[in-house]
Amino acid sequence: MAMTITQRCLGCYACEQVCPNQAIEILAGIFTIIAELCQECIDDFSVPQCSAICPAEEAILDRHGYAVNPLGSLTGVPAEIRSRWMV
Amino acid sequence: MSLSHSGLRGERSLDHHPCFSEEAVHHYARMHLAVAPACNIQCHYCHRKYDCANESRPGVVSGLVTPEEALVRVSMAKARLPNLTVIGIAGPGDALANPARTFETCRRILAEFPDLMLCLSTNGLALPEHVDTIATLGIHHVTVTINAIDPEVGRHIYPWIYWKNRRIRSSEAAKILIDRQQEGIARLVTKKIWVKINSVLIPGVNDDHLPKVHTAIAGHGVFTHNIMPLISVPEHGTYYGLMGQREPTAHELTRVRSRCGLVKMMTHCRQCRSDAIGLLNDEILENDAGMSSCRSEQVNSSGGRVIPLIPVTGHVPPGISRPDRMVPRRIAIASHDGVHVNAHFGQASILTIFECFPDGGIRQSAQWPVPRYCFGDADCGTEQAPLETIVTMLSGCEAILCERIGYGPWQRLEAAGIQPINTYAGWRILQAIADHIGKHGTSTPMGGLNHGILEPRLAVASGR
Known part of the structure; x- marks a missing residue:
């Protein structure tokens, strides 16, 4: 039971600031979630805080491996337009 | 040009800030420190990964320095630029969405270089609760970006905010942001902090609305208003850039500015990056x-x-x-x-x-x-x-x-x-x-x- 971070992460530290369990680990500029510490915020908040503040689409996965914020969900740019420009 | 330090924090503070005084542009340098990576809102003219052309910030990937590194950079720059008067924190995210890093940087600079003026830029969402700290630290200048005072306009500019542990969208998000901005700037003015308002002119979205923004902020007693043209190209990866939102013409910019005049209008803004160093007109990197x-x-x-x-x-x-x-x-x-x-x-x-x-x-x-x-x-x-x-x-x-x-x-x-x-x-x-x-x-x-x-x-x- 834990959230995970993908290669879409921008390294902005937002999740680190809001995680109630200090589960975000940053080594050599790479952000990961320590599975043993992550409780998916179940006891603390209605939604996992990392996924609530993360600005990068597809950067946070839930325990099943699905992107909590899929392409288009944060920027409003449809996935087909985003991929056309590759940004 | 050397400075007498004693007067910097007094009446001369405006004359020495190139972003607040057109005259200071020619004499005084500023340095922006990219110590604040996180942001608490999303703007449609911003893509967090890439250097933002509209706001004063580099991309997260290209820009970040720690408070410790920031102090080193300030001392380096100060040795090189004797006319350095202003240290600003503007990103790469939002200065006040990273209060620990931002204020730690400010404290270190104040302790080491008491003659430098500190300056922050923010979207305003976290502003009200930090006004006392800003005043206590002696931060004289704050810039708040306000693009709307009507949530129905704002919801076309801000897709979401992070507020009270939730991601909030649409008009509800815009209303909270707008209320917090207005409360924040009113409190800053009460504390006698010089406030500049930045507004991004977005044709068809807030061009008719910006004079109302101007009237509202003038009512709070801000010092100056800086209306900047939207920069929107697909290569920047922003919503506006990818979705074909056009930039304003020079004529449109002039026309909107001419409808505002209750407070001093700033027109010498260079829309610089938040890791820029030097005179506004003579960038030194x-x-x-x-x-x-x-x-x-x-x-x-x-x-x-x-x-x-x-x-x-x-x-x-x-x-x-x-x-x-x-x-x-x-x-x-x-x-x-x-x-x-x-x-x-x-x-x-x-x-x-x-x-x-x-x-x-x-x-x-x-x-x-x-x-x-x-x-x-x-x-x-x-x-x-x-x-x-x-x-x-x-x-x-x-x-x-x-x-x-x-x-x-x-x-x-x-x-x-x-x-x-x-x-x-x-x-x-x-x-x-x-x-x-x-x-x-x-x-x-x-x-x-x-x-x-x-x-x-x-x-x-x-x-x-």
Whole structure:
């Protein structure tokens, strides 16, 4: 039971600031979630805080491996337009 | 020009701030410190990864420095620029969405350089609860970006905010943001802090609305209003850029500005980056002051071409994967003099590749004079043939360290697996490489344009 971070992460530290369990680990500029510490915020908040503040689409996965914020969900740019420009 | 320090925090504070005084532009320099990476809102004219043209901020990837590094940079810049009067914190995210880093930086600067003025830029969402700290620290200038006072306008500019532990969208988000902005600037004015309002003019979205914004902020007693034209190109990856939102014409900008006049209108804004240094009209990013104590570098009379193997400081933490031990990591440098990371990627006269060995040795493996292919923003990245030649030359490199780089080349290089990095602008080459090696144990630390399968990163054991 834990959230995970993908290669879409921008390294902005937002999740680190809001995680109630200090589960975000940053080594050599790479952000990961320590599975043993992550409780998916179940006891603390209605939604996992990392996924609530993360600005990068597809950067946070839930325990099943699905992107909590899929392409288009944060920027409003449809996935087909985003991929056309590759940004 | 030298300064008498005693008067800086008094009445002269406005005269010495180039972003608040048109006259100061010609005499005083400012330095922006990119210590605040996180943001608590999303704006449609911003893509967090790339350098933002509208707001004063670089991308997260290119810009970040720690409060400790920030102090070093200030002392370097101060030695180089005696007319440096202002230190600003504007990003790469939002100054007040990173209160610990922002205020820690402010405290360090105040302790070390009490004569410098501090300045913050914010979207205003977290402003009200920080006004007392801002006043206590003696931060004299705050810029708040306000693009709307009506949630129905704001919801077309801000897709979401992070507020009270939730992501909130649409008009509800815009209303909270607007209310917090208005409350925040009213409290700043009460504390006698100079307030500048930035507004981005977005045709068809807030052009008719900005005079109402102007009236509202004038009612709060702000010092100046800066209406800036939207910058919107697809290459920036922003919502507006990708969705075809057009930029205003010069005539439209003038017309909206002419409908505002209740407070002083700022028209000399250069829409600079949040890691800019120097006079507003005379950008200096070639900043090597204080970096001349590099331990092991030997420079010969022909311009620093001979570089011996030296130990690399820093280490890769255990558990981080790294390339095969026998294979050196290759890092390219864009330079004008062969000593400093001081060239715009597209304007570099020398591209050098360094090989960094697992035992800590660094060796220069290749160096080429390159044809300059970029002659300014209009051309940057459009001459594809020279760019492709350079990409081929750099194949096998994990990163290119340069002073600045355009969006097109950035994306092309990233697609080729070469990470552009402009954090080291002005550094000595060997120090930059050592720092990069120490920070990044893997070849593509920031991800990239990998559109394949999303793989969770697994945390490595670190004794926790």
